[in-house]
Structure formats: C-alpha cells, structure tokens
Amino acid sequence: MxxxxxxxxxxxxxxxxxxxxxxxxxxxxxxxxxxxxxxxxxxxxxxxxxxxxxxxxxxxxxxxxxxxxxxxxxxxxxxxxxxxxxxxxxxLIPFLEKAVDLSDQTMLDIIGRYDVPACTTLASRANLSNVVLAKLFQMNSRKVYRALAANPHIVPRGAYLSALARSAQMDHLVAEALARRDDFDAGLLAPAFFDLSDAHRIKVIQAFAERSTPIAPIARTIEQLSVASAELTKALMKLFSENRRPEVTRLLAQITGLDEVRCGQIAHDVTGASLFVILRAFGATSYDGLKVLIHATSHDEDRSRALADFANMFASVSPKSMAYLMSAWRGEVNLLELTKPQYLPSMQESRRTPAALRPTQNPVVDHALEALSRLGVRRAG
Known part of the structure; x- marks a missing residue:
C-alpha cells in the first residue's frame, strides 16, 4: 500500500x-x-x-x-x-488558503463552528457553491463580509447583492471593496458616500449618469424653496471665495434638511464631490456650478482633470438623480429599488473621462476658468 x-x-x-x-x-x-x-x-x-x-x-x-x-x-x-x-x-488558515479542493461538507462544518478567521478565508476562495455561500452570507461578521465583498469570483446579484449593499452601509471597508469592483452598481453605495475615497465618491455620482431614478422625497422640498438656483450658486460662490465655510454649513442645513455635521462635511470637502450633488440637485448649470466648485475645491495636483470630470457630470447627471442621492443620504429611500429593470444604469463605454474632454478642449471649463480670472478672487487652498 x-x-x-x-x-x-x-x-x-x-x-x-x-x-x-x-x-x-x-x-x-x-x-x-x-x-x-x-x-x-x-x-x-x-x-x-x-x-x-x-x-x-x-x-x-x-x-x-x-x-x-x-x-x-x-x-x-x-x-x-x-x-x-x-x-x-x-x-488551519494556510491549509484553507492553499487547498485546491475542499468539500462542501468540510466548509459547512467549519462555518458551523463559527470560526471567523477560518470562515473569512473560505469567503475568499473561488468556486464556492451556493450552499456554502448562503451559509457565509448568514454570518454576522464584518470580516467575513469584507472577504465576500472583495472576492471577484462571487457575482453580486439577487440576495447576495442585497446583503452586500446593506453591509456597505454599516462598514466602510465593505463599501470600499465594492467600489473597487466593476461588476457592482456603485449607485447602491450612496448611503456610504461619505465613507468612500475621493475617486469612489465620483464613481458613485457617475453611476447615476443617464439613469432614471424613483421620485426622491426631497424633490418636493426643493421645488418649494423660494431661492432660485442662480441666487444659490451666487451666494455659495461668495461664501467660498471668502472662505466662510461655517456659514456655508448653516446655509446647506437650511436648504437640504441634512444635519449640520453632514453639511459641515460637505462645506469642508475640498474635492467638491458632495458639493456637486447639492448643486446639481438644485438645478445648477455647468457654468454656474463650476464657478462655485472652483472656489470651493483644491486640486493643486490635477485640478484641470477634476474640473473636466465635474463638467462632464453636469452634462450627464440629472438634477432628479442627484435629488435621489441626497434623499439616500437622509435615509429616505430604499436603494435596492435601483435594482429594478427600469432603474438600471445605461451601458456606458467608460466611466473614465475621455481624452477629448480634457479641460483645454472643453469650452465649459475654459469659460468658468476665464470667469474666475476676471473676478480676481482666490480659490480654496
């Protein structure tokens, strides 16, 4: 033998x-x-x-x-x-990592012991059966969900999609892992917007480009406000140009219904991503909106590219969809509605800014920069 x-x-x-x-x-x-x-x-x-x-x-x-x-x-x-x-x-962990094949029964036995480190390792494996996946998704463990979110072999759909989206609202590491994936609808990360990195916040906004959304509860509030979009952008531009961000915080709290802590985050967000959501939700045009963003943001390394991204989003993202995103921040909507066929995103060739739309060739950005130079005001540092 x-x-x-x-x-x-x-x-x-x-x-x-x-x-x-x-x-x-x-x-x-x-x-x-x-x-x-x-x-x-x-x-x-x-x-x-x-x-x-x-x-x-x-x-x-x-x-x-x-x-x-x-x-x-x-x-x-x-x-x-x-x-x-x-x-x-x-x-045990190295064995579970390197084993070419593991039977479902072995994995189910490990899950049944609620051995979190071992289950986290299992959640990172390829070719997991639906039986094993179902048991892993039933675990109340952030570490296991982080591994599931980062596992490219797990297709986020159906109940798995819902579970991952809910977990992202409670764990910023799950949200970041999902934001790095191309097969996950970044729009579902709206509630975790302020926990994401700068690039992934832009990705969430871009997920709403050319996309229909349910009617946002905050839409009626926006319609009832007496302040006009032009007056709002003018006021914000003045406050940002004078670096009066505490007053921006109070103004945003009055018009959005968001709490002051959240409005403070928006007012001090020098990337401009969260401010873009507010501006577009209230119907700001690309010309006026970009002038506000130029004053509010600091893009010393790649300022022109960032402005080009915002210019493109003013053209492709509707005020209605940004009002919906604001309502998601307020916890007023069920984001899983976005998984319905009528609200799925349109197919995009790429979420990256095309080379043809770089600022030197984008008249909207050029006009905004020219307007800034005429105003002679300083931008945020």
Missing amino acids: LGFQPYETFQLLIETGGVDRTNTLLIAACDAYARRGKPTGPEMEQFEALAGRLFPIAGPQARAKGAAILGRAELLSPMLERLVVDNIGED
Whole structure:
C-alpha cells in the first residue's frame, strides 16, 4: 500500500507499540500518502482506516504535524479533510488558503463552528457553491463580509447583492471593496458616500449618469424653496471665495434638511464631490456650478482633470438623480429599488473621462476658468 509496509503490518505495530511508536507511524503514514500523488480508490480507503486509528491515539504535536503533512496531499476525501481540519491547529488558515479542493461538507462544518478567521478565508476562495455561500452570507461578521465583498469570483446579484449593499452601509471597508469592483452598481453605495475615497465618491455620482431614478422625497422640498438656483450658486460662490465655510454649513442645513455635521462635511470637502450633488440637485448649470466648485475645491495636483470630470457630470447627471442621492443620504429611500429593470444604469463605454474632454478642449471649463480670472478672487487652498 502506498509504497510502504502492508496495511496489516501497520495494524500490528499500532497494537503492540506505545504512543511514541504511534506518533512515528502517523507522521510516516501521512508523509507516504502525501508523496503518493493521486491514490486509487482502494488505497484511499485503506489509508482512511489507518488514519482513523492513528490520529485519535497519537500525541497533540504528532497529530498537528501529521495533519499539516497530510494537508499537502494531492487528493483528500471528506473524511481525510475532516482529520486535517480537526488536528492541524494553527496551520488551519494556510491549509484553507492553499487547498485546491475542499468539500462542501468540510466548509459547512467549519462555518458551523463559527470560526471567523477560518470562515473569512473560505469567503475568499473561488468556486464556492451556493450552499456554502448562503451559509457565509448568514454570518454576522464584518470580516467575513469584507472577504465576500472583495472576492471577484462571487457575482453580486439577487440576495447576495442585497446583503452586500446593506453591509456597505454599516462598514466602510465593505463599501470600499465594492467600489473597487466593476461588476457592482456603485449607485447602491450612496448611503456610504461619505465613507468612500475621493475617486469612489465620483464613481458613485457617475453611476447615476443617464439613469432614471424613483421620485426622491426631497424633490418636493426643493421645488418649494423660494431661492432660485442662480441666487444659490451666487451666494455659495461668495461664501467660498471668502472662505466662510461655517456659514456655508448653516446655509446647506437650511436648504437640504441634512444635519449640520453632514453639511459641515460637505462645506469642508475640498474635492467638491458632495458639493456637486447639492448643486446639481438644485438645478445648477455647468457654468454656474463650476464657478462655485472652483472656489470651493483644491486640486493643486490635477485640478484641470477634476474640473473636466465635474463638467462632464453636469452634462450627464440629472438634477432628479442627484435629488435621489441626497434623499439616500437622509435615509429616505430604499436603494435596492435601483435594482429594478427600469432603474438600471445605461451601458456606458467608460466611466473614465475621455481624452477629448480634457479641460483645454472643453469650452465649459475654459469659460468658468476665464470667469474666475476676471473676478480676481482666490480659490480654496
């Protein structure tokens, strides 16, 4: 059997030897099996019987060493996988990472123990069955959800999509992981907008380009406000040009209904992403909106590119959709409505700004920059 002594010889040695001999036999048997390559059916059955006898009576260190050696074998049955998992100790995580194949039963047993580090490793594996995925998604663990969100082999759809979207609202690391994916609708990350990096905030806004949205609860409030869009942009431009951001905070709180903490974040957001949402929701045009953003933002490294992004979004993102995004910030909408067919995003060639729309060739940006130079006011630092 397997290139070493006959099975009956091992049986005799087990029965006549002590623990020390059992330890030696266990390690030798596991090493021989691991070196064997792909065993035949009878060979695997014999080794299962042998390992089932040796593991329970061997010492703890020998069991851990034998399991680690056995874990390197080319083919393990569910029974042998269970022996490895039960005895490998602190090497369990490397085993779960490197194992080419794991049976559903082994993974379900691990999940049933609620071993969070091990389950997190499982959540990162490819080719997980729906049975295993369902159990992982039922776990109340941020670490497991972070691994699920970052696993490119898991397609975010149906119940999995809903679960990931809800988790993103509670965990910014889940939101960031989902924002990095091209197969996840960034619009569903609207509630986590302020937890995202600058680039991913832009990605959330771009997810609403040329997209229909449900009627936002805040839309009626915007319609009832007596302030005109031109007056609003003029007031904001004056306040930002004089760096009176606390007054911007109070003004935004009055017109949006958002709490002052959130409005303070918007007023001090020198990337301009959150301010763009407000401006567009209230119907600001690209010309007036960009003049406000020029005063409010600081883009010393790539200022022109950022302005080009905003110019493109003024053209492609509707006030209605940004009002919906604002309502999402206020917790007034169910973002999962966006998964309905009528609200799915239009197919975009690319979410990156085309080279043809760089600021030097974009008249909207050029006019806004020219207007700023005529005004002779300083921009945010």
